[in-house]
Amino acid sequence: MEEAEVIAGCEHLLGLIKERDRKLLVLKYVNFLDWFGMGLRRNPERVAIIDSFLQANNITVWCKRESQSSIAHFDRRTTDRITFRLEGAAQTMQNGQDQISYDNAGTIEVAKQDSGIALYPHQKEALQHLNDKITKSGKVPFAGLLVLPTGGGKTLTAAHWLCTNLLNQNKKILWIAHRHELLDQAKATFHERLAFQDILRTKPSFNYRIISGIHDKPVHIRPTDDLIIASKDSLNAGFKYLLDKWLVNQEEVFLIIDEAHHATARTYRKLIESIRGSVKQFRMIGLTATPFRTVEEEQGLLAKVFPDDIIYKIDLRKLITRGILSEPVFESVETDFNVLSLFNKQELDKLNYFDIGSIGEGTAKTIAQNDQRNWCIVNRYCENKAKYKQTLVFALNQDNAIALKKLFQLKDIRCEYVLSSIRDQATGVTISSKGNKEIIQRFRAGELDVLINVNILTEGTDLPNVQTVFLARPTISPTLMTQMIGRGLRGEKAGGTKEAYIVSFIDNWEDKVAWVNPERLIIEENTDFNDTQKNTQKQLVRLISISKIEEFAVLVNDHIDKADKEKLENMPFIERLPLGIYHFSLLSQFEEEAREKNCEVLVYSNLKQPYADLMHALPSLVAGLKAPVADYLSEAQLQDLSATIESKIFFGHDLYPGYSPQDVKDIVQYYYQSESLPSYIELQDRAKFDVTNVAKDILAGDYSRSQEEAYKSQLWDEHESQWKTFFGHDKRYFLHEVDLAIRRISNPDLYQRPTIIPTDRKELRRLEELPMGEIREQNPAYWKWLSDQVYEKHRDAEGYYQSAEGDYRSKNKLDFQLDHITAISNGGLTTFENLQLLTRKQNAVKGAR
Incomplete structure (x- = not known):
């Protein structure tokens, strides 16, 4: 309806509205009318017109923020999302007469056009292996693993094979994961990437259902569901419904376990066995980016879950070598912004589960608009513009994007921002900033240097020229972090870049929140620690160094307790x-x-x-x-x-x-x-990482101060895999440790540690006259030495401890107790010669005698 029609239709109502009510309406809809360009402050009468129009059509306006269940009209902001509700329809629903669309179940119609998907060689190889080991072999039951690295397209590859080999044959698929994000990601792949005629050639449509704590419930499962995407916990809790409404009618079900390295957990095993026992033909694929071997002597239980071992595997290094993925180069930047003062303990605990979006709009705005933090981000780019080139910035929220854009432009950096994939929680409607497509196209065409993004660009958005990703927002979600860093990992063969810089901006949270570290995520998900390649050890060193950086920070932090710092400094x-x-x-x-x-x-x-x-x-x-x-x-x-x-x-x-x-x-x-x-x-x-050896070389060389500094810099520059990797590419840590080692060698008396634990001698009794419990209290060091000696006396060549009475053997020390051969009550002493090992039961029987 046009504005003129609204005004004409409600003109007669204006005379009935009192001045006081008009003021309330102005207050009530101030932002609402501004959004629609109604010129509210100049035309207050239009408030009444709109209000009357909405009431006449049984429409109410509703607003909700994450931190509050509802928002008063007068407290609305222009950044709020508004939902329109038809009261009449709601009442009809209550009477059971009407139906509403439901986001988490439905029918996907196959599009009458081709998908346009061009699979990479490794994905084609994976599909061929799946065909050979599953389809052609016809083996039932079957359970194997598909191992592709982060960015390698696990979900797309598996779903593509399932569509062509199962959905096309009207067979059922059950896809299980443990995180809500993974469920949504799987559904989007089937729907937005694969529901096209070149892939689903014989099936015009298929029915799906997503089941989890925030999606649909097992009670709503229908026999006609072709694809069920579900969380393991929801299915375990509602397995009766899965069995009675779905499995009981099937001869064959194909099961997919996402993040399959967790499949050894008890609830996974229980669910897998329940499904296996409910159908005649059971087959299963596990998806993971974490490579591991499943031979029984190495993994045991994992081999029992996936007895058919790895179907296909390619590692991250090969995809980088092939140019499909970029070489990730990780950098960290300290913003020196202390955010802890903005939260109480309860809010910090909440962050560990609900991510950055749960901190409350006011606090988020404080962080997002912090001038110090924002200049740190902008200056980092300006100082490295030639290296970083086209950069994608992931910002906290719209306030952050606006502030950053202004600062970038003040530095003459061509910059814009987009707000993408913002979904109204009540309606499910996706809201996008006007001009998003045009701005993204300008970035793609090279007309922009920096693109700031809020709420992550959707998967499939083609940004091949991204050289650098700035992570200016933390997250506790591995899935979200993988998506963010993945925007920069498109390699040269895929139309991207050879290297990708992943730059994290680290605020001071003092590790109160378990934010995902992007480098650690890549290492954990993509390193085969069973591999003997040198690169594996390099990754291990880096993984250790990430954990050690906190310790290095203690050594250089003036606010750390002196005793704690001395404890570290006194230790070689x-x-x-x-x-x-x-x-x-x-x-x-x-x-x-x-x-x-x-x-x-x-x-x-x-x-x-x-x-x-x-x-x-x-x-x-x-x-x-x-x-x-x-x-x-x-x-x-x-x-x-x-x-x-x-x-x-x-x-x-x-x-x-x-x-x-x-x-x-x-x-x-x-x-x-x-x-x-x-x-x-x-x-x-x-030993090669021991900086003490560097310190010894410096002292032996009798260098001048300038020669010493030049030598340390030379070592740093020439041994990247050794020093730079271990010290997190931060030269300060390396120099500090070398200088500390020089001081330790030059002044040994200052760094000596006591080697003897003082004994309390208030009572003039020999330790050997005391029972072991009292020795432990009086002199723990002697107690430990004596205990170790007795255990060692009773250990055989194979490492088993042997009871002094009987043939019982075990490697578990807790199976045994130290026992006096001659009891203290009979004059025995607590000495090596008078102590033996007995099992707990044997010792109890002896004590009873």
Whole structure:
């Protein structure tokens, strides 16, 4: 309806509206009318016209922000999203007469045109392997893995094969993942990339359903669903509906497990076995970017889940070598912006689950408009313009984009911003900034140097010339981070660039929020730690160095407690280098979604033995435990186990550096979920990273100050794989450690550490007259030495501990207790000669006698 018609139709109502009511209406719709260009402040009568028109048509205006359930009319802002609701329709719905469209289930009509998809050679190779090992072999049951790196197109490759080989034959597909984002991504691939006549040649349409805590429910599953995309937890909880409404009618179902390295978790295994037992023909593919071998002696349980091993595998390095992906070059920039003062503890805890969008509009605006932070971002580009070239900036929100654009333009940088893929939560309608397509086209044509983007450019948007990605917004979502960095990883053969710079802007959160580190994400998802290539060790070194940077920061931070700093400085550098790491990922539960947590437990020389003992003890520690939720031991259970482990296994060992109760909890949780031990990766050639050797060379060379500085710079420049990789490409850390090592060698007395633990001698009794428990309290070092000696006496050549009575053998120390051969009550002493190992049961029987 035209504006003139609205005015004419409501003219008679103006005389009925009191002046007071007019003022209220002006207040009520101030922003609403401004958005429509109605010139509200000059024409207040139009407020009443619009209001009457909406009321006459049973229309209400509704607004919601993430931080509030609804917003008062007078508090609306021009950045708010507005929803129009038909009250009459809502009432009819309540009467059960009308129907509404539902976002998470429906029918996708196959488009009568070609998809335009040009698969890369490795994707074609993968499809051929899938055909050979599954279609042509006809093997049933079948369960294997498709391993493609980040950016390699796992989802598209698998979905393409499923469409041509299953949907085209009217066969059913069940696609399972553990994150909501992955479910949406899978649906978009089937819908927006593959529902075309050149791929689905024999099927004019197919029915889909997305099931999770925020999508549809299992109770709504229908026998006619061709494609179900679901979270594992929702399907486990509603398996009866899946069975009764879907599986019971099928001879054959094909199962896809996304992020398949988690398939060893208990709930995954339970679901897989339930589905396998419900159909006659069961086949399954696991998708992962994390390469691993599945031979039984290496992975055990994983081999049982995917007994047909790897169907096809290509690693990140090959795709970079082929020019399909760019070589990622990671850089970090400290903004020196302290954001902690903006939050209380509850808000920080919330951030760990809800991402940056949950911080509240006011706080987000404060961060986004911070002048110091924004100038840091702009200046970084200006100082490196020749290197960074065309750059895509991922900003916090619209306020951030506006501020950054202005500053870039003040520096004569051709810059624009786009607001893309903003979806109204109530209507599902996608809202885009006017001119987005034109701005993106200008960027693509080289008319813009910098494109600032809010809420991530949709997948499939072609930006081949992006040389650099600026990550000016943090995220806890691995999927979102993968999408962001993926915008710059298009290689030369794919029309992109040879190298891609991924620049992270790091605000001071003091690690209160588990933001995703982009470099760590790439390493974790794409490094085959079973491979013996040199590049694997380089990646391992970098993975360790990321965790060590916090320690380096302690050494140069004037605000750190002096005692903590001295503890680090007094420790030779080699002792602060780990021997290796336990590297694994586990699932944690928040509300109705599983969250992935990647863990790197650094193992130092002081903790090598207790960690080895812990690995032997894990089976007995978790035996008989039952989790409140199938995959997750409770925090109370983990706390109890952690305390037991610290008391029984780690006691008596120097816990610094490297001991963390959280690391122990993570290892226990992982073992409970997967029933397998975490992988241990040894740092090879560890000694070559010891800066003490550099310090010795400098002192032996008797250099002048200027010669010394030149020598250190030469080492830094000539040994990139050694020093630059380990010190995070930050020369300050390298120089600080070399200088500290020189001081340690030149002034040994200042850095000596006590080697003897003082003994409390208030009572004049020999230690050998005390029971072991009291020795532990009085002199832990002696207790540990004596315990180790007794265990070693009872260990055989194969590493098994042997009971002094009977034939029982075990590598788990917790299976045994130290026992006096002659009891203290009978004059025996706590000495090496008078101590032996018994099982707990044997010791209890002996004590009863």
